[in-house]
Amino acid sequence: MTYISNEIDHREQLMAFSSEELDFWHRVVAVYMGVLPTLERDLQRAANVSFFEFQTLDHLSSVDGAMSMTQLASRCNSSLSRLSHVARKLEARGLLTRRLADYDKRVTVAELTDKGRTLVDKVRDVYHASIESRVLESLSPSELRQATNLLDTMLRRNNPNHWLFAS
Numbered sequence: 001m002t003y004i005s006n007e008i009d010h011r012e013q014l015m016a017f018s019s020e021e022l023d024f025w026h027r028v029v030a031v032y033m034g035v036l037p038t039l040e041r042d043l044q045r046a047a048n049v050s051f052f053e054f055q056t057l058d059h060l061s062s063v064d065g066a067m068s069m070t071q072l073a074s075r076c077n078s079s080l081s082r083l084s085h086v087a088r089k090l091e092a093r094g095l096l097t098r099r100l101a102d103y104d105k106r107v108t109v110a111e112l113t114d115k116g117r118t119l120v121d122k123v124r125d126v127y128h129a130s131i132e133s134r135v136l137e138s139l140s141p142s143e144l145r146q147a148t149n150l151l152d153t154m155l156r157r158n159n160p161n162h163w164l165f166a167s
Contacts, residue, residue, distance in 0.1 A: 052086060056072065057120045074162075090116070
């Protein structure tokens with residue numbers, strides 16, 4: 001009975017969206033879902049890595065030394081569980097290492113290996129070209145700023161302490 005009640009509540013919420021709101025949401029999903037498969041394909045061809053694996057390695061490449069797995073999960077917009085699973089795979093491939101932090105033995109940190117850094121450097125141009133051709137080239141500089149501001153507004157509402165807003 002609870003399931004049916006929740007299903008009805010969900011339908012009522014969807015019906016409460018205006019057609020303009022649904023149009024917007026459908027477009028957000030369409031852009032994301034339209035770009036991700038081709039980006040995945042490009043990354044797989046270039047280095048046999050998924051989008052999420054590349055994001056993990058790329059965020060690690062942005063720091064000197066190690067990053068806590070918790071901070072890395074936040075950067076990747078991921079659960080710690082999902083990140084740990086992917087980190088195990090990347091570690092097995094020799095692309096990163098994990099260890100207990102020197103500053104707190106309760107904290108696990110990850111760090112790129114030389115092999116991982118080489119892969120990121122090799123694939124970054126493929127990644128950037130894929131995003132540029134599928135998303136960025138369709139926007140003028142002014143539209144890009146407007147889109148970024150709109151996305152920031154939505155992100156701040158849902159996650160005001162997101163790492164993108166750190167000073």
